[in-house]
Amino acid sequence: MDENNLTMADFMDEIDKSMVRIRKGDIKEATVVSVEDAGIITNIGTHADAIVSWNEYSYEEVNKEDVQVGDKFDVLVLNTDDGDGNIIVSKRRAESEVALENIEELYKTHAHFTVKVKEVVKGGVIAILQGMRAFIPGSQLTDTYVEDLAQFVGQQVEVEIIEFNAKNKKIVLSGKEIAKAKTAELKKERFNSIVEGEKYTGTVTKLMPYGAFVNIGGVEGLVHNTDLSWTRIKHPSDVVKEGDKLQVTVISIDHEKGKIALRAKDVAMDPWYLETANLEKGQIVKGKVVKMMSFGAFVSLSDNVEGLVHISQITEKRISKPEEALEIGQEVKVKIIQLDKTNKKIGLSMTEVEEEVDPSMMAYMQEDEESISTMGDVLGNAFKDLFK
Template identity: 40%
Template sequence: MELVIANSAGFCFGVNNAVKIVFELATKSDHKIYTLGPIIHNDQVVQKLTKHGVTTIDNPEEAVAPAKVVIRAHGVGPKIIEGLKNRGLEVVDASCRYVEKIHSLVNKKYKEGYQIIIAGDKTHPEIIGINGWCDNSAFIIEDEYNVDKLPDIKKKICVVAQTTFIREKWEKIILRLNKRFENVLKFDTICNATDKRQTEAEKISKIVDMVLVIGGNNSSNTNKLYQICKTNCDNTFKIQTADDIPPVDIKKIKKIGITAGASTPDWVIKEVIHKMSELDRQDMEMSFADAFESSLVTLTTGQITKGKIIGYNNNEVFIDMGYKSDGIIPMQEFSDDPDFNPEKSLKVGDEIDVFVVRVNDGEGNVLLSKKRVDAVKGLEVIERAYENKQPVKVKITEKVNGGVIGNASGVRVFIPASQISDRFVKDLSEFVKQVLQVEIIELNKQKRKVVGSARILIEKNKEAASSLIWDSIEIGKTYKGQVKSLMDFGAFVDIGGVDGLVHLSELSWNKIRHPSEVVKVGDEIIVSVLDFDKEKKRISLGYKKQSDNPWIKAAEKYQVGNVVSGKVVRLVPFGAFVELEEGIDGLVHISQISSVRLGKPGDALKVGQQVDAKIIEFDTESKKISLSIKEVNPIDPEGAKKEESIPAAEVEELPNEHVEEMTNTIGESIKE
């Protein structure tokens, strides 16, 4: 058996320096020594330091002065350092020099007005520390898909990366950022040592039969090495110490690759190499593999057990259950959620419950299902909700004949078309991907039949809201409502469980023929109560605002004696209506058009003609403006004689039956 050991395996410069600093302080300093977080993600090293009196704290407030607090290689934000010093603690900064450069770069560009974007794991201490140098204002993205979820950024952009970030992901992110934004300034801050370690691991994993990746469970760079190697070699295992080495069939495994994360000390690596070398020389009655297999758990079809996620791709999730073979969950057996995203939802190392479908899928693997476990647990949740009449959340996944199908806690729920809303729904596809609150109205555990109703809850909520409205309604009260339907005579508005009518005349100060000229179904508008009848359950609402009344504004704008310009919009037997502006018309009596007697206004004017006229009367209350063209520039028919002018005594007052028409309010029709 041949061992291929990565040259770059083990401590990087930054980690080695941090560990060295802490060990020296532990042996020489008279003060209490704290490390803010584990100095490295390696339990063996942390345990050794603990024996030397070093205390690991997660919160700066846990440190008690007088003492020294060591900042680990990941680094922290400036406010944390300042806070420690203000409390009388001595800060020993062991931040990696590469990380310090990122801190300086981010701080400088932030002060220059750049929007900072960091590529990396938002929960990682290094990322949290970097973000502190731009007042925690950075956008943190883990892959290229997160770029599309960023808001529109108008500033210049500066993007940096976590030192242990996978280069392939970094390049995809940069490509996507450049496509979406302009002025993207990128700084490749992936550590050279990390880059080298990942490249070397990739090469080794392609030429060996088995790979051992040594490092702590919480080590980010170790997990990334594992992902890279697992892609090229199925027999890739992540171990912390030599005791974790899996069984090796030395008859089949001829070449083994060994690499290690940046937080793995040399002595741990040497122990692993020594044990693998010893394994090659073993000649015992029972092989190492047989001995290991005898300690494995047993599995049976239909069993529910626990396992850890050790990897995944687009089609499958790989599970370690302590069995001789890994378990495989086909992606379609992991979740029913159509929006399920493996990159966001799956995390290597997470423990989950799985259902054993087959112990051997034909290729030596255990076929598993997570959906079946969810269904068993979910059915218990559904049963309690059914018995207690409690609502449950259902995510609609598809439209079927007669209704829709949704998922609630891993259980399929059917919602009939008649129960999906309190109104008729023509196209049920509008509910797909929506999350509805429903009440379970039918449950058959044997047939696994579950029926839900959203309508019942909607009606209950509306009834409660309706009672609240009728108990507190009063004239003049305003509500925020939603337009539910439009009729020729007005719009019906839901003001919170109760519908009220906004009449056509109350929608606008201008003349409109249909409500759709002002509002549309679904609009949210502010309305006020004009009148109501509790017995008949009727509410009259107003939408137009008094402040928008054009006659109020006209009173400020137009004065008696002003000469104004307008367009002739209508001719009637007793005169002509002239539009001064939208919603404001004035009347020119037939006697005020020409200096001669006219048989009809049309002898001198035509619709659409622009004229100048003088305001001779303005009545705001009755919305009436009287105009005179004659006093500005009389319009005489061609060939008319001056002696035909009307004697003043013969000018009659406007007949009473035309007074209402003369007011010409904004939306009223003129009746001849």
């Protein structure tokens, strides 16, 4: 067409042809031309302005200062004419449309990714995933029970998609299995770092009739009742309660079963060792018969120490059972013939006492003889004075 022969109608027609045709639902590139209080005015290649309201700019809170003239981004056409000749568009919805394909891929591949928790809603929390709202049920936030969901607001959580519906844009996330796997890995690492025989400070987590479970940095071990106290207890609550800090020693580690046995008692304060400190092999001591067995009798040497008198060491006479020569509660003199402090075993003999007299007992007997002699002299003199 010859430019010299263009009419005004022809000119306007050419302008119209150069303008982009748009329809509702189209995604167009927008260029910011002005930032206003009511929203952002953009140009999408049409004769009319395309307006992005602030709530359609992003799911996140936005500072107006962060949006500059000349910025470019994709928008979704919501309305081709708002009645005032303006086109209404949305940046966040355009991002959502584009994100759907990416999110579907994340869902299919069971990918792990991080999201920021935005707010608490009924039954869980909301996070933003590539510009779209995603729901995380309270029970799926982590691998432990969460009483106050608000503590997660503003926090980053590693999650995966467990439910996705592109049609209604339903996205459900979960961090439970991820957290569970991480906890298990950390527990395994911690378990492998525990050293048998070492001491650790832990926290009592649970009491059972047979003992107390103690957490020592991510792994739990059991302190059996017999290893909680040197005195006999009926229940662990007799000496500890949940939440108590406790210093424990690792007795054994079962890597195959994942079990750790702990002891809370200080070996240095073991009454058995304290009460046997002055005992020696060959020493003659006094004790009390406390228990009879077919193979011998147990004699108590102190509150926490017992020794065994084998049936062959009770008497020179042949007996078929200890009861033929002894009674429960009977006090006896015994000689220590075996003293195994490693295994806490003491062997005693009554027959060898008859062959050997304890020097301390000799001194005792000499004191008694002197006392008797002195008493005799006193009585003799008294009788002499009486019959003068």
